[in-house]
Amino acid sequence: EQMGKIIFLNSHPIQYFVPLYQKITTENNSIEVEVVYCSGENNRDGNEDIGFGTTVKWDIPLLHGYKSIFLKNYSWFSSIDFGFWSLLNFGIIKYLFKNRKAIIVIHGWAYATNILAILFGRLFGLNICLRAETPLNQELRKNKFFIYLKHKCLKCLFYFVEYFLFIGNQNYLFYKKFGIAESKLIFVPYCVDNNRFKETARNVNKTELKELLFGIPPSYKIIMFSGKYIEKKRPLDLIKAFLLLNRNDVMLVMIGEGELRSVLEKYISIHNLKNKVKLTGFVNQTEIPKYYSLANVFVMCSGLGETWGLSVNEAMNFGTPIIVSDTSGCSNDLVKHGENGYVFREGNIEELSLRLSLCLDMNDEKLQIAKECNNSILNSYSYDTIINSLKKIVSMSN
DSSP states (O other): OEEEEEEEESSSTTTTTTHHHHHHHHHHSSSEEEESOOGGGGGSSSSTTTTTTTOOOOOOOSSSSSEEEEEEOOOSSSGGGGGGGGGOTTTHHHHHHHTOOOOEEEOOSSSSHHHHHHHHHHHHTOOOHHHHHHHHHHHHHHHHHHHHEEEEEHHHHTTTTTEEEOOOOOHHHHHHHHOOOOOGGEEEOOOOOHHHHHHHHTTTTTHHHHHHHHHHOTTOEEEEEEESGGGGOOOOHHHHHHHOOOOOSEEEEEOOOEEEEEEEHHHHHHTOOOTEEEEEOOOOOTTTTEEEEEHHHEEOOOOOOOOOOOOOHHHHHHTEEEETTTTTTTTHOOBBTTTTTEEETTTOOOHHHHHHHHHHHHHHHHHHHHHHHHHHHHHSHHHHHHHHHHHHHHEEEE
């Protein structure tokens, strides 16, 4: 097998991508990986995350076990959250010139550096692979004039791209709308480190954990949410649906933190839900699987801007039935309606409440079906699938 070098261009170290880079580096002889970071944002000691509204330091090592370099960022903005001009890394030009035989995977077009990488990468003869998240269903809901202009620009940009790495169904449909040829579309799914989550699932004593984490009786069922308390995630929808349920044997656990906390607390207080809804605050990567293991149903109720929703992948590793809004990017891919859970219409509180009842009342046979369904879906949405697709790109590029 011929060795191929793949460069990944990332804005900053991302806890979901790092285990993939480590896996390719340790297990794969046909691919050499180097990751280029445009900012050290996630890797400082304690990092203000605008979404979480708190200082976050991930407790899984983000720079071990694979090759990476950091480029100097010349942007005048203090954080990568300020849009297009918040990453301006001129060093990418020299770097790409030195790596003219490589394949580069560029994550979207949201930053100036990404555009530089696409244009200069192509000029220097690298194979350009674009991995963006945009789902078609969300694109169609945006301002028509804005979309018209954006698509004119993207059409020009796409001319320089060799392969389009789609993360799921809606993202695939987005590229098809641009008339991208089937031969240029390659499935490189959004996924998490399934093995790490499954390992925890096997080694957990649920009864003890329920008592330890929440001090609740083993007979109680748990509805789980995991995400930032921000508008995009619509956390209040879930609390409202939970209130409609009106059950005494169920608890709602909301893993996360963010600017809407006070809004949620106020609602919880007004409706006397203090003993039934737990807002955990930020939970770190090594702890979070323990929480997932306790869920009887996992909910993602996000709106516009939720281009995928990786916490759904995480929860599925525990065999948990899932309920996902129809806007969330992953709803077409990860939910088999009626088998491993349900899709509901974003913002429809009554429908969400109804779906919660159906999942909470699943008998053992239905739960087993949900678990098997989750596992078979995750077989495709896995690091192995990504690695096989990357090997395919290497062999096509040689």
